[in-house]
Amino acid sequence: MRDVTLYYARIPGKGRFAMPTIALLGEDRKALDDMSSSLEAEGHRIRAHQDAASALDRLEIDSFDLLIIDISPPDLDGEELIRRVREKSHIPVIILTAERDTLPSLEAPADDLIPKPFSQRVLVERVRLLLRRQGFAEDAASETISAEGKEREVPNSSATRYLTPLEQRVFSAALRRSVEVISSGTSRGKRS
Amino acid sequence: VDPAGYLKLALENFDFANPGAFYGAARERSLGAGLVYAGVVFPLFNEERGDFDTVRGLAYVVTHECDVDQSNNRHFSDLVVICPLIPLHVIVRDYEAVLGEEQLKSLLVSVAKNEVFRVFFLPPTPDLLGVPALRGGALLYLNQLCSTHVSVFARAIPVCALSRRGIERLDWKLQNSLFRPKTEGLPEVG
Numbered sequence: 001m002r003d004v005t006l007y008y009a010r011i012p013g014k015g016r017f018a019m020p021t022i023a024l025l026g027e028d029r030k031a032l033d034d035m036s037s038s039l040e041a042e043g044h045r046i047r048a049h050q051d052a053a054s055a056l057d058r059l060e061i062d063s064f065d066l067l068i069i070d071i072s073p074p075d076l077d078g079e080e081l082i083r084r085v086r087e088k089s090h091i092p093v094i095i096l097t098a099e100r101d102t103l104p105s106l107e108a109p110a111d112d113l114i115p116k117p118f119s120q121r122v123l124v125e126r127v128r129l130l131l132r133r134q135g136f137a138e139d140a141a142s143e144t145i146s147a148e149g150k151e152r153e154v155p156n157s158s159a160t161r162y163l164t165p166l167e168q169r170v171f172s173a174a175l176r177r178s179v180e181v182i183s184s185g186t187s188r189g190k191r192s
Numbered sequence: 193v194d195p196a197g198y199l200k201l202a203l204e205n206f207d208f209a210n211p212g213a214f215y216g217a218a219r220e221r222s223l224g225a226g227l228v229y230a231g232v233v234f235p236l237f238n239e240e241r242g243d244f245d246t247v248r249g250l251a252y253v254v255t256h257e258c259d260v261d262q263s264n265n266r267h268f269s270d271l272v273v274i275c276p277l278i279p280l281h282v283i284v285r286d287y288e289a290v291l292g293e294e295q296l297k298s299l300l301v302s303v304a305k306n307e308v309f310r311v312f313f314l315p316p317t318p319d320l321l322g323v324p325a326l327r328g329g330a331l332l333y334l335n336q337l338c339s340t341h342v343s344v345f346a347r348a349i350p351v352c353a354l355s356r357r358g359i360e361r362l363d364w365k366l367q368n369s370l371f372r373p374k375t376e377g378l379p380e381v382g
Binding site: 160161162163166167168169170171172173174175176177178179180181182183184185 | 233236237238239241243244245246247248249250277278279282283285286287290291299302307308309310311331333335336
């Protein structure tokens, strides 16, 4: 097991240093195999299933730590799939989509959305962030830290809300709309 | 989108007795922690291109004044840590468009109660201070903390300062964001 798995300390209900189990749902066998290989190399336990819609009925969603759904085939209704997941569980969900306009139209929110094509490195990193956030949530529970000689209480995790990757992107986009761009990295590069 | 309605919702959940007491005047204060400047030039990552743009906007100064005071005994620091501000009406519009009204309301309630990790609510400035850009409130998104050169502030305009109570609250937030217990997940060596 590689060191990277040590990021996943204390996943709630799984004990310390549990190996995260990820469900991969999609129609493209090769894409599922590629993702499985990349994520297994990072120390995750992967359960890949073709025929996403029927797999959702069969699986005990709560036995997984993360769900990744490829909704690229046009006949798959991503919102409906997420809604069905949410009826059963609140586990993190990553949606993979080939539709560039899916993000603003998704009413049933996923925790993250990765447009295709994407590199496996991006997928691995997004998975790491989502899983680490789960671990952090428990780490922060009512601990005290010492600063400048004073004991201060870290807010209880039950009251702390963490921005999802999608929310983080909304915040970054809003910041960009709040400022005036006076020069870009690309334009500097072209001049030099 | 009704920015005024969302601001009202945030203020109803803001656990700070007098939002007006969150601020004071910026004049005659030297560059340092607690000040909000307009026209600050700083780097902003461009996700589409994978490099940085140079942008200008509102920013809160994190670096303590002692570190950028040339007459201080310490070595003068020519870089200043800042956090850009997002006006509330901008985030409200963007967030609602992507995640919907109900989630936006939920977020605003949590932000106003100071319960969202690395997001800090700045209430509207009092009319007396004359800071139009902050009259609708703003958010500090602490994931965007960055540094800029001290010379930038020669052309930036100080618009207001957080009050002592305001800065205490933000310092506490910064402390929670930056000084988390780090023992979990790190190699135990030595």
